[in-house]
Amino acid sequence: MDKTITELHEELKNNHVTSQALVDEAIKKSHEVQEKCNAFVTILDDAKGSDVTDDLLSGIPFGIKDNYSTKGILSTGSSNTLKDYVPFFTATAIENLMSHGCIPVNKTCMDEFGMGGTGTTAHTGVQKNPWDPTRMTAGSSSGSAAAVAAGVYPFATASDSGDSIRKPAAYCGIVGYKPTYGMISRYGLFAYVSSLDTCGVMTRSVTDAAIVVDAMKGIDPKDMTSWDSSDIHLYQDLTKEVSGKKLFYIKEIVDKNHYTNLPRETEEHLDNFMKTIDIVRSLGIEVDEVSIDQDILNAIASTYVVLGCAEATSNMSNLTGFSFGPRGEGNSFQEIMKDHRTKGFSSLIKRRFVIGSYVLQTVNQERYFKNAQRARRLIVDTIKEQFKKYDGLIMPVGTGVAPKLDNTDRVTDDELTPLEEHLQIGNFGGFPSITIPNGFINNLPVGINITGNCYDDQNVLNIAYALESKMNYKNQIAKEVK
Amino acid sequence: MNEYYLTIGLEMHCEGSLTNSKVFSSGKNEYSDLPNCNVSPVDMGFPGVLPVLNKQALKHAIIMSLILHARIPEYMYFERKNYYYPDLPKGYQITQNPPEECVGNGGYIDIEREDGSTFRVEIDNFHLEEDAAQLTHLYDTSTINYNRAGNPLYELVTKPCLHSADDAVRFLEHIRSIYQYCGISEADSKKGHLRCDVNVSVSKDPNKLGTKVEIKNVNSFSSVRETILAESQRQIDLINAGKEAEIIQETRRWDEGTGTTIGMRDKVDAEDYKYFVEPNIPPYKLEASWIEEIKASIPKLPYERKNSYINDLGLSPYDANIIIKEKAISDYYDECIKLGIEAKSAANWLTVNILGYLNKEFQKIEDFFITPTMLKTILDKQKEGVISSKQAKDIFAEALEKHIDPKELISSDNMQLNDEETIRTIVKDILANNEANVTAYKNGKTNLFQFFVGNVMKETKGKANPSLTAKIVEEELNK
Incomplete structure (x- = not known):
């Protein structure tokens, strides 16, 4: 199961292996990864192999993030509010995939409903990184990232509202691709921030990402x-x-001299990024350093918080426990609803709901929500202006390697926030955006991201593919760091 | 009352009952079916569902905006109105807000009174939204019927510009008939298609509005009238008693039992609906060519038909008003005219005999057995003199009762007696048997004339041609 889709297809076609054997192996591997990383909500032990056709995906097992609605299969969004919810309809994206003959073997853990970027808020517990179980995978597509990195199968579906595909991909040393907003239908994807939510995929190669x-x-x-x-x-x-x-990177985020107090690991990460830029240039791609207004960059994270919390609190108002989800207790509908929501949601989500309600209140809306919408427009316009000249934005992902789960290495310096959160630009603009691994720091993977203009997915993938071919991190499987 | 100036504003909700599917889902729009059988995952707010705008419902909303002379924006936007209630599965209602982003912004409509005078109603906005599920509260439990959840709902909000209960009802009746004429809704109060919120204020100064009181969920036009009368009287009584301060801006409800309005716990004004744009429906561009196409498709509206009935067909305004009130009745009438039935005669039959029957039997004209073609058969025979007008009515009643085509009932048995000789023989017999009366008649008791005619009718079981009979009686008496 450490092979690419095309390799597996070859083996299936030549009868070197059967679809059932692949499925069985994926299930076995799922249980190992579950033990080590806690990556799954559900493992489909009785999954059956399928006919092998000329379709590259036929007969191949894969994983589904648990916020995709799957008919007859538990779909929890990693939340207690849906802990026993078995939908009666399947998300369009999954229907499309399965029409190619691939076989789901598990539902992967995530931060509850996609909220929180750590992979630690699932109702089934903390998600661990297969490279180092003391570290996080980041989130929210934590289970999908860990499973693909650990070699359970060649791909798993995921979703991305801020960086939920692209950051875990970096921390797990794999490929994470978020296409242009609306390229993949969201019907059946549990809504978090509807205007930012994007379906996508985690793979170990750009080729596989394109196929899926x-x-x-x-x-x-x-x-x-x-x-x-x-x-x-x-x-x-x-x-x-x-x-x-032609590509560009943002000087204010990438230039080491811009920081007053740069952690050593982040410095290495930025150095490594610049080395990768040299490789990019060797491909005949022009890369420029572009200066962007610091105020715009500083607005990214707070814009995301305001828009995200606002839409989330509205989107999750359907979770009342009346027609689905565990019924709360109480003597009035208000009490029943309150009981369900109090018991069902983690404290992180409740905090975000409070923020969301606050910023949407009539008295606050102009100051917070409407301003966040304006800031979003400003940020997008600023980047789109550059896309007139450039084919894409190339940036390092995050401040370095996956942080420790116990937070001991956590750097919370405001000046690092734009570096940590700039991937959210991709969601604000609905831009196609892909993370690929670009090296190691202390034996842990780090990633690089390429983001292009809307509908320009092909260009973004072609550049990522060419770059990937020049580096040695394609199709890597997590090796536990001792 | 005269010293007080009454001002009314209306919010009229009308369920769009005539689209195939719901406003944002493919669920069937038919909520009177068995509970919870017309429900899609979208209507119950299951995780992952998305709204898809129903173009037919949008078209209906645009028709209304055009009729209301409202401004139609270039792009359609929808907003979420967020609140928790068990009848609202998603926890928000998709609606339109503020007025400038509604499918109809501003506008007006002129309403005609029965006496021919008119008044103008100013429109604040007209918008398209989704209905909630239907809650039924039983003794110790409540049930939810999702058939209604997500049905198209049109809300028309007027400015505070009406000044009498009668005008308010005239306006509502006219809008209802427009909904029906345009095929947007059956607009049937009995099916719960219409719900009104009524804003009432009274003031001594015609240039200043009094304190506005809102009465919510008034579900019939007669209740709207009673609500306005009761609420304005309540406010006047308070002012007269020197308790004007007790009139507060609040929400009340109409209590049919007591015929009064009752204050509700003021939940609504306290609630912050946190409106924001519905992200799942991208701004929808309304192409000018589509608007033009819709404009051209608007059928003849009630007032147009009324004017043509009065001016082209010579009907009285009274009859014309009755006929246009419901589209199906007006359609029936138009069919009669198309078949060549004489206009006044058709109006007479429709307003007296047919509507009389329908009202008595609580029937709709759509289900009425006698078609315009059947009616024509009866009236033709009457015109030809084959049957009398009394016979015409009898045949009409019998056909209706037995569900038999009147054609079958017009046989030789009940044909009108037109043979002059036969009638003359009968007349002569009657005169011969009533010599005393003949003498009295000749001595000046001329009202005995009807006595002789009546006897002929009796003798012929009403079949003798009445005018012919009268002529012969007169001839024989004056011999």
């Missing part, structure tokens, strides 16, 4: 924000020439 998203995408009459991408063939056009393309 080709299968997931498509306009959906059930999602008004979906768009027709039938003329985009990510996998088929992956090897197109990238020489002559």
Whole structure:
């Protein structure tokens, strides 16, 4: 199961292995990873192999993040409010995928409903990083990242509202691809921040990411924000020439001299980033340093908090325990609802609901919510201005390697916030954005991210593919660091 | 009352009962079916569902905006109105807010009174939203019927510009008929399609509004009238008693039992709905060509039909008003005219015999057995003199009762007696048998004339042609 989709397809076609054998291996591996990392809400022990066709995905096992609605299969969003919820409909993205003959073998853990970037808030407990179980995977697609990194299967679906695909990918040394907003239907994806939520995938290679998203995408009459991408063939056009393309990085975030108090690990991370930039240039790609207004960069994180909390509190108002979810106790509907929500949500979520309600209140809305919407527009316009000149933005992911779960190495310096949170730009603009591994610091993986303009997924993937081919981190499986 | 100036504003909700599916889901729009059988996952707010705007419902909303002379924005936006209630599965209602982003912003409509005078109602906004589920509270439990959840709901909000209960009801009746004429809603109060919130204030100064009191969920037009009368009287009584301060801006409800308005716990004003844009429905551009297409599709509206009935067909305004009140009745009438039934005769039959029957039997004209074609058969035979007007009515009643085509009932048995010789023989017999009366008649007791005619009718079981009979009686008496 440490192979790529195309390799597995080859073996299936040549009868070197059966689909059932792959499924059995994935299930066995799931239990090992569950033991070590706590990566799954559900393991589908009785999953069956399928017919092998000419479709690259046929017969291949995969994982589904637990915020995708799956008919007849427990779908909890890693929340106690849905701990026994078995949907009667399947998300469009999963239906699309499964029409290619691939087989789900588990549902992966996540931060409760996608909130929180640590992988520690699932109702089933803390998620551990397969490279080092004392470290986090980041979130929210924590289980998908860990499972793919650990070699359970070649891919798992995920979702991204701030950096929920792209940061865990970096911390787990794999590929995380968030396509343009609306390329993949959100119907059946549990809503967190509807205007930012994007379906995507975790893989170990750019090629696999292209194959899987080709299968997931498509306009959906059930999602008004979906768009027709039938003329985009990510996998088929992956090897197109990238020489002559132009990328930029943001000086204020990447330049070491910009920081007064830079941790050593982050310094190494930025040095490593610059080394990767040299590789990018060797591909014939021009890379420029661009200066962006610091105020704009400082606004990113707080804009995300305000918009995210506001939409989340509204989106999760359906969780009352009346028609689904455990019924609360009480003598009035208010009491029943309150009991359900008090017991069901973690304290982190409740805190975000309070913030969300506060920023949406009539008296506060102008100052917080409306201003956050304006800030979002400003940030997006600023980046789009650069996209007139450049094919994409290339940036380091986060401040370094996966932090310790016990927080002992946590750096909470405000000046590092833009470096930590800049991936949210991709969600504000709905931009296609991909993280690929670009090296190691202290034997732990770090990642680099490429983000392009809306609908320009092909270009972003082609550059990522070309860069990946020049580095040695393609298709790597987590090796536990002692 | 004269010294007080009454001001009324209305919020009229109308369920769009005539779309195929719900406003943001593919669930069937038919909430009177068995409870909870017309429900899609979207209507119950299951995790992961998304709204999809129903273009037919939007078209209906645009029709109303055009009729109301409202401004239609270039882009359609929807907002979430957030609040928790068991009848609201998602925890928010998708609606439109503020007025400038509603499908209809501002506007007006002119309403005609029965006496021919008119008044103008100013519109604040007209918007499209989704309905909630239906809650039924039983003794110790409550049930939820999601059939209604997500049905299209149109809300028309007027400015405070009405000044009498009668005008308020005239306005509501006219809007209801527009909904029906345009095929947007059956607008049937009995099915709960119509709900009104009524804002009432009284003031001594016609240039100043008094304190506004809102009465919510008034569900029939007659209740709207009673609500306005009761609430304005309550406010006047308070002012007269020197207790004007007790009139506060509040929400009350209409209590049918006592015929009074009752203050509600003031939950609504205290609630902050935290409106914000619905992110799942991208701004929807309303192409000018589509608006034009919709404009051209608007059918003839009640007043247009009324004017044509009065001016082209010579009906009285009274009859015309009755006929246009409901589209189905007006359609029936138009069909009669198309078939060539004489206009006044058709109006007479419709307003007297047909509506009389429908009202008595609580029937709808759509279910009425006698079609315009059948009615024409009866009236043609009457015109030809084959049957008398009394016979026409009898055949009408019999056809209705037995569900038999009147054609079958018009046989030789009950055809009108038109044979002059036969009638003359009968007349002669009657005169011969009533010599005393003949003498009295000739001596000046001319009202005995009807006595002779009546006897002929009796003798012929009403079949003798009445005018022919009268002519012959007169001839024989004057011999």
